[in-house]
Amino acid sequence: MSTFFYPRRDDLDMTGKARILNVYDEGALEHTPLIGGHGQGFIIDVDGKRILFDTGLRGRYLLHNMKVLGIDPDSIDMVVLSHGHRDHSGGLVSLLEERRDTLVVYAHPDVREKKGKGIIIPWKRIGFPRLGEELSAKLDLRPVADWTRISDSVQLTGEIKERRDPEALGKRLLRWNGSSWEMDRMRDEISLVLETAKGPVLVTGCGHPGLTNILRHVVSHYGKDVHAVLGGAHMEKFKKPAVEAVVDIIIEEFETPQLYLNHCTGPNGIMRLREQLGLDGVKDCYVGTELSFQI
Ligand SMILES: [Fe+2]
Numbered sequence: 202m203s204t205f206f207y208p209r210r211d212d213l214d215m216t217g218k219a220r221i222l223n224v225y226d227e228g229a230l231e232h233t234p235l236i237g238g239h240g241q242g243f244i245i246d247v248d249g250k251r252i253l254f255d256t257g258l259r260g261r262y263l264l265h266n267m268k269v270l271g272i273d274p275d276s277i278d279m280v281v282l283s284h285g286h287r288d289h290s291g292g293l294v295s296l297l298e299e300r301r302d303t304l305v306v307y308a309h310p311d312v313r314e315k316k317g318k319g320i321i322i323p324w325k326r327i328g329f330p331r332l333g334e335e336l337s338a339k340l341d342l343r344p345v346a347d348w349t350r351i352s353d354s355v356q357l358t359g360e361i362k363e364r365r366d367p368e369a370l371g372k373r374l375l376r377w378n379g380s381s382w383e384m385d386r387m388r389d390e391i392s393l394v395l396e397t398a399k400g401p402v403l404v405t406g407c408g409h410p411g412l413t414n415i416l417r418h419v420v421s422h423y424g425k426d427v428h429a430v431l432g433g434a435h436m437e438k439f440k441k442p443a444v445e446a447v448v449d450i451i452i453e454e455f456e457t458p459q460l461y462l463n464h465c466t467g468p469n470g471i472m473r474l475r476e477q478l479g480l481d482g483v484k485d486c487y488v489g490t491e492l493s494f495q496i
């Protein structure tokens with residue numbers, strides 16, 4: 202299939218601009234050949250570089266959507282993995298298979314730790330995929346423990362250590378600590394910040410550390426309000442009071458950034474947020490959604 206909606210990067214005049222294009226989410230734009238599936242993935246074009254933030258769960262969906270959107274796997278300069286969960290890292294296998302060259306991947310040092318879903322012991326493994334020898338040789342994994350600049354206009358947050366507000370973890374997330382399974386606090390989750398003319402634009406994976414904790418981490422680093430947030434906030438199971446508490450903090454402490462929340466924010470989470478913030482308070486963000494920013 203040839204380019205369907207978007208010109209390739211070489212055809213775009215990106216001077217002074219950045220673009221974020223959704224390539225993987227549970228939902229896809231209507232009346233398009235794009236596929237929705239469990240997971241997250243954004244292409245970020247900025248500073249003459251192309252970044253893929255998360256790879257979604259299934260490589261074939263990722264590659265399909267990229268093909269429809271005119272994204273050549275070999276045009277990706279670097280991948281950022283928000284955390285080890287497979288709905289964010291699973292597509293890496295097909296991406297590595299498809300590429301000719303080595304792939305630079307930024308992630309938390311613990312991104313490959315064993316993760317599971319279950320009670321006491323996992324019934325399902327949900328961590329970083331197995332790559333095998335051949336694909337591992339194509340992987341250039343670069344650890345991100347703390348704030349790390351990966352481009353003139355892009356930084357990665359590193360670990361979100363201070364979690365003053367409730368996290369968004371779910372009871373059944375487990376990690377292997379080397380000798381036993383324990384509840385996973387998702388220390389390995391990092392976010393990406395695009396530095397735009399209107400302020401930092403935050404891109405999250407699952408938002409397990411808690412959206413407001415991540416926002417505070419970013420605001421205290423930059424000393425200014427966040428302009429927009431794109432990505433997951435893991436609020437599907439949040440009851441109404443928990444969502445209201447998040448909204449109160451967002452309004453009072455963070456001047457209500459534009460919210461393009463998707464993926465694990467979930468239909469329930471988004472509905473409850475919209476009850477508080479209005480229909481436009483959380484904008485749609487499906488596969489095919491494209492935003493551009495001045496940098
Ligand atoms: Fe997720």
Ligand SMILES: [Fe+2]
Pocket residue numbers: 284286407409
């Ligand atoms: Fe996750």
